[in-house]
Amino acid sequence: MGMEIQDGRKQLMEEAKNFVNTKVGGRPLRYFMRGTVGHGEDVAFWLDTWLLDEPLKTAFPDLISKEADKRVSVADRFISQSSDGRYSWSWNSDLSDSILRSRLEQLIGLLDSVILATGKARWKWTSALDGSFSVKAVKKLLNGDQVQEKCFVLDWCNWIPAKVNIHVWRLEMNKVLTAEALRKRNVGIRDTTCPLCHSEDESADHLFIGCFIASTVWSGVSSWCNIPNIFALSIRDLLSFYKDLGLSEKKRDAVQGIIMITCWSVWRARNNVKFSNSSVRIESIISEIKTLSFLWFSNRSRYKGLDWKD
């Protein structure tokens, strides 16, 4: 029990083979084998778990969809530690979309904390304190999962695009990479303050709820929708807010989506400030929310052909 594994994923997989089809929290067990990257030649950039507590392919699904070589190694994506422009990318189409560009900048922000070393990667079992694999460690992980399993199921909103639904779903799981979410993944970052208000640390609860920019946006959205002021204690609370207002079915559908769109727009505004150094304008966030909501609701919902007054 507890045999020390120095290196070699194969050896570790051999140890774990009775569990390879097991999933924990919907994640395959191999995600819990984490590599310290070494020279990076034997670590798959997108597919292995090495930088965050999940593979980059799941943290950045929008980027890997543009990746020309999905099995590329970490070493192949790093040119040299010393030069500027140290990453070597190969995309199968232009990253012309501003969201994708900001996602890439976010990824680069993470990569900047990496220092490649010499030697092969070393693989560890993340659930055990000493990083060694044992049946006991697997059982602990599986049992712990049953206790901690969160039962939140996102109510998919049909009239807004999948990417907006997925954004709030990731948000609820604290997988949207705010400064606090990065810190929890042991990524050291220099500036942890909220890019919108610069007065508090950036966490999901702060950025989307507590921040005075966000709360001003919420009060603008609430009065636009003619509903009580949207107020929540947690992200989960926020995403369920529409349920308890006693609204008609049509309005309920609309408010559910508008809350999601607001989260999406606040995140976009945050990225624009953080990555393009533009200043934040509350009125433009609110007007983007109104425009997107009207556009999508009138074209994509089952209540098509709405006019602006509705």
Ligand SMILES: [Zn+2]
């Ligand atoms: Zn703030």
